[in-house]
Amino acid sequence: MSFIDKIKETAKQNKQTIVLPESLERRTVEAAHTILEEDIANIILVGNKEEIAEVAKGLNIEKATIIEPTNFDQMDDYVDTLVELRKSKGMTSEQAKDLLVKDSLYLGVMMVKKGFADGMVAGAVNSTANVLRPSLQILKTAPGTKLVSSFFVMVVPDCEYGSNGTFVFSDCGLVPHPNAEELAAIAGSSANSFKALVGEEPVVGMLSFSTKGSASHPDVDKVVEATRIAKETYPNIKIDGEFQLDAAIVPSVGSSKAPESEIAGKANVLIFPDLDAGNIGYKLTQRLAKAEAYGPVTQGISKPVNDLSRGCSAEDIVGVVAITAVQAQNQK
Structure with missing residues (x-):
């Protein structure tokens, strides 16, 4: 059994919930299809349901949870938490809500912060800096860890x-x-x-x-x-x-x-x-x-968030999701 097959088997033993915020990217949705079909993890997709359905034509993502930022019943709580976390930077409620509604990376990381998801995987269409910025601002480094x-x-x-x-x-x-x-x-x-x-x-x-x-x-x-x-x-x-x-x-x-x-x-x-x-x-x-080569996998964040190469394949995303799930298992 290959390394990644072992990781998938470990992930299946105690399924975690991973948020994929880049839900209008076909590779992401293809990966979600495979992950759900193989029962590797629970999946949250962020975005408009109709737009995601259009991208997902021919794929089965019925078991995924789709969160629409403009119609999310926990948004007010998330806004309050983000304001509290960023108050030293002068963030207001209006700024926090605007950020969480418009930037799926921030919303995805906040889901991990609040325990709605166990980890996040992104980077197929976003830079490493954009993926890690909300992670460091919201999740910060793990206890006893000096750097990410x-x-x-x-x-x-x-x-x-x-x-x-x-x-x-x-x-x-x-x-x-x-x-x-x-x-x-x-x-x-x-x-x-x-x-x-x-x-x-x-x-x-x-x-x-x-x-x-x-x-x-x-x-x-x-x-x-x-x-x-x-x-x-x-x-x-x-x-x-x-x-x-x-x-x-x-x-x-x-x-x-x-x-x-x-x-x-x-x-x-x-x-x-x-x-x-x-x-x-x-x-x-x-x-x-x-x-x-599996990676780069991030270490040192208090909860697992992993960055993808923008040239990644759907298969690569599946592997990183499985690794992220195992990281989440080990951090609990």
Whole structure:
């Protein structure tokens, strides 16, 4: 069974409700059809029922809950909550209602805030900034988490490394230049994400162009410091570094380059020093090793909200919804 099939099965065991606010996008509605047909999650679509029905011609979305912003019986309560959350920014009731009625992303996130939905997936027609802005304003970061970051689950065929070829790569999509403290936080969040989604013990390798002092540079110093902070902050997680990539995942190289490390050569969670390295790393693995790449998946928000690539397929949306549902299960 593939990684995503396992995720779907896990999602089905305790069905969550996921809101899809981009309901006038055909790919979104196609995904909703599949999710409901396979019984992966409950689905909320946001928009005018007649317009959604027009987009959904030929598809069965009868089991979806459709919320029309102009005729939503909980709107007044949502407006009051948003005003309270944004009062320091001077938001009025009129502004809040206008935002919730006109911007389905804000309404979707507010549904998650109020417990009407367990998570949200968007981004097929919206930028990452537009998807995450309401999430950070309304949901904020999870308790004990210093920042929001992202990761990819990479499933490499015919690979003996990692967890039978499965890895978490982070951060490959959100934080451009993390400092040492942020890099340590990304390591902790990524380890928890690996455990939640893959179901095995995370082994975290902090990546660099140096292995255990083989090179000297401020960029290496940052990873060394991040490793120290991560070990101190997350004593129950297996974390070590700094490692070159081969020393992190190849047992023979790890034992040669870092013989004192119990983690060298065994890493299944790879923490890249910056977004350049992470983005290049996941795309190289995806294209050259023909790996399946699931993400970017967001981590660190108090409730799960995930961003899609604007080039995503309906099948991609189904996968991200399943992952979001499992994240919601684990956060409860």
